[in-house]
Amino acid sequence: MLQFMLLFSRQGKLRLQKWYVAHPDKQKKKITRELITTILARKPKMCSFLEWKDLKIVYKRYASLYFCCAIDQDDNELLTLEIIHRYVELLDKYFGSVCELDIIFNFEKAYFILDELLLGGEIQETSKKNVLKAIAAQDLLQETSPSSSLPDWNLTVILHALTWDPLEPRKHLRVFLKTMALVKGNASEDCCSNETTLGFGY
């Protein structure tokens, strides 16, 4: 059984946490801190598995993000790696070339997708199609927005209009957010690295 899943950046910032076993908040923070330090200290070619307390840790890096799962002693490490991969695939499909920023700004979506893939620490649905179908069904249920909620600041509105792509709504959102970040003077290295798509297979 998966005990918990953590997503964190190369800078050690926690981006998503999902706990399948109850712990007090204080302990969660301690565990998170310890693991982030341990994993960030490891070199790229090292083994993706490590023993940690009485758990096994399985982790993999996708671009700027680390995905880290803690599993029981008798769980299968390789398939846990593939759970991570499947999750990345789902995020990628949903957001369209997912990057760290998507997960930061749409953390609730990342949670919803994870809940369709894993439940109670076990895999619920391994079919990519079926998970995406479930998420699409949820999205269909959501009300359409009143146009008044579009941003009304001068520059961003223009940029927003320019980058609008009706066929790639997620991509549009990301470009929009990036633009906002740029406008607000945060074109730092951090921002750019967040922009790298997670990509596959390495």
Added chain:
Amino acid sequence: MPAVRGDGMRGLAVFISDIRNCKSKEAEIKRINKELANIRSKFRGDKTLDGYQKKKYVCKLLFIFLLGHDIDFGHMEAVNLLSSNKYSEKQIGYLFISVLISANNELMKLIIQSIKNDLSSRNPIHVNLALQCIANIGSREMAETFGSEIPKLLVSGDTIDVVKQSAALCLLRLLRTLSDIIPSGEWTSRIVHLLNDQHMGVVTSAVNLIDALVKKNPDEYKGCISLAVSRLSRIVTASYTDLQDYTYYFVPAPWLSMKLLRLLQNYPPPEDPGVRGRLIECLETILNKAQEPPKSKKVQHSNAKNAVLFEAISLIIHMDSEPNLLVRACNQLGQFLQHRETNLRYLALESMCLLATSEFSHEAVKKHQETVVTALKTERDVSVRQRAVDLLYAMCDKTNAEEIVGEMLNYLETADYSIREEMVMKVAILAEKYASDYTWYVDVILNLIRIAGDYVSEEVWYRVIQIVINREDVQGYAAKTVFESLQAPACHENMVKVAGYILGEFGNLIAGDQRSSPFVQFNLLHSKYHLCAAQTRALLLTTYVKFVNLFPEIRVDIQNILKSNSNVRNSEVELQQRSMEYLQLSQIASSDVLATVLEEMPPFPERESSILAILKKKKPGMSEGVTGPLKENKHPAAVINNTGVSYTKNSENAPSLAVSADLLGISSSLHQPTINSAPPASSNNTSTNLLVDVFGETTSPTAGGAKSAIGDGIIVKNEESLKKFICKHNGILFENDLLQIGIKSEYRQNLCQMGLFYGNKTNFQFLSFTPSISSPNNLSTKLNIQVKPVDTVVEAGAQVHQILNVECIEDFTDLPLLTIQFIYCNVQQKLTLRLPLTINKFSEPTVMNSESFFTRWKNLNNPTQEAQKIFKATYPMDSEAVKAKLIGFGIQLLTGIDPNPENYVCAGIIHTRTLQVGCLIRLEPNTQAQMYRLTIRSSKDTVSKELCKLLHELF
């Protein structure tokens, strides 16, 4: 393509951008606080918020929480969202409570009601949302409420597949919380038959649930075996196009296959020959497929394929009945040992550890010894090297022990620090377990000390001494070897200890040789003396006095050393005492007495190596695999002769017998090391009494402290340190990673000035540092406490001093509470401690003679004025220690009053503003029964009771 989420929650996106734009931690906190204030006012305001706004604010709170800040409001608004008829609002509500609400929240009733509504909704998406929430929280209350509902959902014909999937896992989650909700009877077969479901997703979910149910009740669910085998068979023979989207990178249903193989590991090999044959066919097919060329170069393909393969190998090992399969599995893993993927090498090493424990494949595993040794030397990742060590340990037997131990010793010289200690223990165990020649064993252990002395734990060197003492054939060799080792220019302190002990016992065996004459031995040992820690010196002093007996010719030299100022006046009490006593012993005792007292140690009771126990404790999973009950016949535990004596128990029962023959095996935690390492001592019963006198051993009072009272949970458990403070005024009250609190206090009659010292142990500031004192119950009417405020910022590494003025108005029983709150790295910290302000602190010792004592004693004859307790001694009944405690308690110890000199009699006056209370105390020890009787008489009944309560815990 997902629909555009037009709602977008612009406010949230702006807020997140703001946070990301914050240049410093402080700016971020400021921005967050601003937002929190805004949200709070919105929630409190008169204007009712619409659903969208509520959703937005709840989502912001969630984001703030996920950044690592505490959220203490908004729960009600989130619960409101649950009943919204807009799905997006409902969903955010559920997310918030899944992440943020603890199981015992007062809103749980409302939440459960909302879940109930959604669970009975006709929209399957709502039902799923409710199920996910139950699974995410999974509290006991949820299990009780929904435990009977969900199984119905799971097997009903009306339920659609996606809901069934969630229901299966949701039930599994509740089962883990509350195992008595297991559905049984008619449910059993319906649940088992989910393995036959058309929908692969349903089977995948269900097999998790069934696995858990089988673990609880294997017999009832036996029916799943044949169904699982046939399902598995259908998958492994399927082509990758058959299963459509359940094929993962050309591997058909890897997750389901893995789970089915795992499920079968709950049972012995199937009895039905047909089922068994089919299963073996499946396993063979999986092994065959491993040899086929890969269908894709992607790592996902090979991972999925190998995951199934490893699980199949696990099942083969578990069945442990098919030699052919076991050997094939071993060969397959052998290939992986040299694979270019680190992950595969790691798993192959791990899996082989288990194969090594099967009698069918043990030999096959041994063929790979060379590869494993190479892995140990060349792997770049320490976690892989660790696996190699484990495997070498597992594959070791009589035939290859010398070789493997040799390789491990070689590797130890350059091994990572993180695994050295464990390796040392493993080497020590293997050397003992497979030693046919004990000189080899002695060599190995001494090598260990030479190579990795710092990592040789006490258990390891205790063990070599136990074995040398118990085996006559190796004693001479051991003496010679340690003597040679000592001659090395740099010699580890552990080596000095072992050498000291062994030469003290068996130095005579090599004394015939001029090169190791008594005087040479003594000089050699003594040349190390001044470089060693007190503990080792204490041991060496004992060796010297043993030399007095072994070699009378160097007695004078030894006496000179014992007499020297650096020993007799040593600041270490233990050394001083030993020097004095040994000197006296050597001067006064006749040679007969000397020979009796200092006789060679009797053999230790044979028992399991304590090293093994430690290794087991450190790595429960690992050592079980090697020496677990399943394979015990193949790999007996490393024992010389297991008498089944548990060490901790042993030492707990006899904490005061520190100077008994048991010394070395006892775990050291309960005793001061100095005591534990005293090697010589009692050799037979006649000398025991004498020895206790001579050595005057006092087991330190901390010894019993390990069995401390259990604190009450709400307050930080500082019971142990409180007890300590009953007898002293100054010391450390509390210490953790962040903070140290020291106390210094002075008492005068009914007044007290207490200084509290708060030390910041971290490299960061403590902000908003506020210590406060509170008085539980009506303590404030009895103790008047005035606190001087302190600065709210404690710099990194700094110490803050706070003064408390206390006046005792009348006698009291409760302790004031000290609550400390501060912010450390943006995290609010809070702890509450009890202050060691006990009534006896206001006591003044009173001197009186026998006559006045008894007059007063008789005057206090009202039964309520007396409190008495008869209790078992917790600490050794050492008279000096008892006296010290009584004096520390603040009362006068009166001598020559009680007719029985063993008894202690004391008197004191407790000062309060309203009253002075005279107290008379009598403590009667009974050494035979290890009991005390404590009687206290005072002019006030509550004082007698309280003093009695405080005092009796000290003995």
